[in-house]
Amino acid sequence: MRTLKLTLSYDGTAYAGWQLQPQRPTVQAALEAAIEKLTGRPVRVRASSRTDAGVHALGQVVGLQTDCRLSPEVLRRALNAYLPRDIAVLGVEEVPEGFHATRDAVCKSYRYVIHDGPIRDVFAQRYCWHYAYGRLDAAAMHRAAQTLLGRHDFASFQSSGAERAHTVRTLFEIGVQRGGAGEPDRIVLEVEGDGFLYNMVRAIVGTLVEVGRGEQPETWPADVVRAVDRSAAGPTAPPQGLWLVWVKY
Amino acid sequence: MRTLKLTLSYDGTAYAGWQLQPQRPTVQAALEAAIEKLTGRPVRVRASSRTDAGVHALGQVVGLQTDCRLSPEVLRRALNAYLPRDIAVLGVEEVPEGFHATRDAVCKSYRYVIHDGPIRDVFAQRYCWHYAYGRLDAAAMHRAAQTLLGRHDFASFQSSGAERAHTVRTLFEIGVQRGGAGEPDRIVLEVEGDGFLYNMVRAIVGTLVEVGRGEQPETWPADVVRAVDRSAAGPTAPPQGLWLVWVKY
Numbered sequence: 001m002r003t004l005k006l007t008l009s010y011d012g013t014a015y016a017g018w019q020l021q022p023q024r025p026t027v028q029a030a031l032e033a034a035i036e037k038l039t040g041r042p043v044r045v046r047a048s049s050r051t052d053a054g055v056h057a058l059g060q061v062v063g064l065q066t067d068c069r070l071s072p073e074v075l076r077r078a079l080n081a082y083l084p085r086d087i088a089v090l091g092v093e094e095v096p097e098g099f100h101a102t103r104d105a106v107c108k109s110y111r112y113v114i115h116d117g118p119i120r121d122v123f124a125q126r127y128c129w130h131y132a133y134g135r136l137d138a139a140a141m142h143r144a145a146q147t148l149l150g151r152h153d154f155a156s157f158q159s160s161g162a163e164r165a166h167t168v169r170t171l172f173e174i175g176v177q178r179g180g181a182g183e184p185d186r187i188v189l190e191v192e193g194d195g196f197l198y199n200m201v202r203a204i205v206g207t208l209v210e211v212g213r214g215e216q217p218e219t220w221p222a223d224v225v226r227a228v229d230r231s232a233a234g235p236t237a238p239p240q241g242l243w244l245v246w247v248k249y
Numbered sequence: 250m251r252t253l254k255l256t257l258s259y260d261g262t263a264y265a266g267w268q269l270q271p272q273r274p275t276v277q278a279a280l281e282a283a284i285e286k287l288t289g290r291p292v293r294v295r296a297s298s299r300t301d302a303g304v305h306a307l308g309q310v311v312g313l314q315t316d317c318r319l320s321p322e323v324l325r326r327a328l329n330a331y332l333p334r335d336i337a338v339l340g341v342e343e344v345p346e347g348f349h350a351t352r353d354a355v356c357k358s359y360r361y362v363i364h365d366g367p368i369r370d371v372f373a374q375r376y377c378w379h380y381a382y383g384r385l386d387a388a389a390m391h392r393a394a395q396t397l398l399g400r401h402d403f404a405s406f407q408s409s410g411a412e413r414a415h416t417v418r419t420l421f422e423i424g425v426q427r428g429g430a431g432e433p434d435r436i437v438l439e440v441e442g443d444g445f446l447y448n449m450v451r452a453i454v455g456t457l458v459e460v461g462r463g464e465q466p467e468t469w470p471a472d473v474v475r476a477v478d479r480s481a482a483g484p485t486a487p488p489q490g491l492w493l494v495w496v497k498y
Contacts (some may be wrong), residue, residue: 011371056372080368088371118330122260123305123335232415 001065004072005095006031006045006079008060011086013240017053018060027051028089031062033083038075039068043055047107048247052199054239056127059090059246063101063115099249103119107172109192109245110201112237114209115149117185128186129205129241136212138187142176147190147222148204149174155228157207159236170194176208187212190245199236207234250314253329254344255280255294257309260335262375262489265312267309276300276336278470280311283331287324288317296463297354297496301448303488305376308339309332309496355439356421359443359450361486363458366434377435377479378454378490385461387436391425393460394438396471397453398423404477406456408448408485419443425457436461439494448485456483 008031018026020032028045035043045100046063051057070078072092079089113128115121116136121128148171155167179186189205207224210216216234224232257280260333269281276474277294283284284292294313300306318326321341328338338413362377364370365385371375397420428435438454456473459465473481 009371076368085369085374086371088369090368119325119339120256120334120337122335123376125334 001067001097003012003063003065003095003097004075005099005101006062006064006089007093008057008062009088009090010057010060011126012051012053012055012057014086015053017055018047018051027057027060030084030087031079032038035064035066037082038070039066041066043122046101049108049196049244051244052085052239052242055244056240057243057244060244061101061105061247061249063099090186098111101247103120104249105195105247107192107194107248108196109167109190109247110196111243111245112189112191112201112205113188113241113243114126114187114205114237115185116187121185124186126240129238130187131209134174134213136187136209137214138176138178138212140218141187141189141208141212142212144208144218144221145174145176145191145204147219148225152225153228154197154200154225156224156230157200157203158230159203160197160230164197166218169196169200171228173206201242202237202239203230205237205241209237212232250346251310252314252344252346252348253324254342254348254350255313256340256342257306257311257312258337258339259306259309260375261300261302261304261306263303263333263335265409266304267296267298267300268434276306277483279333279336280328281481283294283328284313286331287319287327288315290315295350297350298357298493299494300447301488301491302402304491304493305489306493309493310350310354310496312348320362337374350468350496353498354444354496356441356443356497357445358439358496359445360492360494361438361440361454362490362492363436363438363454363486364434365420365436370434375489376492378487380458383462385436385458386463387425387427387461389439389463389467390436390457390461393470394423394440394453394457397474401474403446403449403474404478404481405473405482406449406452407446407479408452409479410447411470413446416446418449423453450491451486451488452479452482454486454490458486461485 020028045062048061078091114164115128116131151170153168173192176189267276269277294311297310325341364377365380400419402417422441425438
């Protein structure tokens with residue numbers, strides 16, 4: 001048996017998220033079906049993160065075991081031929097036995113994109129949150145975000161439904177920037193951490209938007225962390241603005 | 250009656266093109282339905298260009314007559330509320346009676362996007378032509394394109410199905426560039442002209458790609474023009490890479 005590490009990009013719009021669900025299209029089901037078609041054997045894969053319905057990935061990492069002997073490059077091309085058009089395998093690597101895509105991840109990067117112009121961008125609607133209620137103060141959101149850096153109990157930013165026993169996580173980097181010259185209506189949050197609770201990035205975004213629209217002061221997100229209570233945070237931002245960018249091992 | 254000029258952006262993926270067709274979703278039908286819902290009266294609109302199925306618009310221009318008395322700004326907002334999410338009205342202007350969106354256009358700009366990386370970009374598949382057969386020589390395509398500048402009989406670049414009696418058109422600008430640092434696999438053609446025949450931009454792209462892949466010399470597109478014969482040109486590039494960028498009056 002070989003252990004393989006796949007790097008995957010997908011447009012999450014058409015899927016009920018990463019994880020297998022009966023009767024619903026999921027990215028995991030599509031990938032397992034493509035691998036099975038290629039190797040002739042059922043397979044179970046494991047991802048670094050179970051992205052939600054509508055969430056996108058630029059570099060999801062998936063681990064699997066197979067006795068298929070094709071070279072990584074041939075595997076990549078064959079899987080891309082079998083996969084639906086909205087999923088692509090970017091890379092295939094052989095890794096030591098025992099590689100665990102979820103547990104061995106040491107750092108993950110997520111991006112969240114907001115469009116705050118008055119008129120929707122028809123080409124970005126599947127890929128961002130259109131906040132149509134006025135200009136957000138991206139600089140204030142950036143300053144407020146800095147108070148979340150470091151090691152904290154992020155229980156306030158965890159949605160119910162997939163609670164983790166341990167809710168302490170470390171954020172290594174977080175930044176909010178309004179887009180360059182060409183895209184003045186685009187605000188991008190980038191965040192890196194050693195792990196994220198269920199819906200944590202989207203709850204952070206919803207909380208920072210309360211600051212950006214002037215509803216809460218820049219010190220508020222730190223208060224939310226201290227509350228250790230989900231009802232203290234802002235609303236959960238919609239899924240289609242969220243991107244899993246990369247995962248480090 | 251007032252005459253209005255609308256500027257429209259749309260993702261053409263879900264539509265059978267601009268023009269009304271029985272039993273098929275078209276951008277024109279969606280726009281007319283939204284206007285009728287707002288004003289309570291049937292309306293007929295006229296566009297600068299009848300974009301094909303799958304073709305996108307960043308700035309399509311549409312003219313119409315109405316006795317509706319709402320201000321342009323209120324009209325814009327109300328239409329965007331009634332229109333499907335993949336169509337947006339960017340602007341509404343009052344123009345002199347007699348404005349003719351098709352006939353009065355003096356210059357149009359189109360863009361065509363090619364992705365020539367080995368792995369598909371899942372987020373761009375609706376918005377570009379994925380040319381998966383190797384690297385194209387964008388610089389050679391640019392040089393070859395320059396031979397098309399100016400006033401020519403472009404009959405060789407007209408598809409059958411919607412022939413025009415007069416096939417002489419003038420190209421004011423044409424350029425092919427490989428994308429910047431972030432997008433090395435992206436090739437963009439930009440072209441401006443006083444008018445375009447049916448499928449002309451896509452036939453020009455298909456012809457330039459023959460040069461880009463080394464199948465034909467850089468002098469070939471000029472030979473194709475001189476042939477005045479559609480069978481002389483390269484294949485028609487697929488629709489999803491084509492964008493109507495702006496129209497000047």
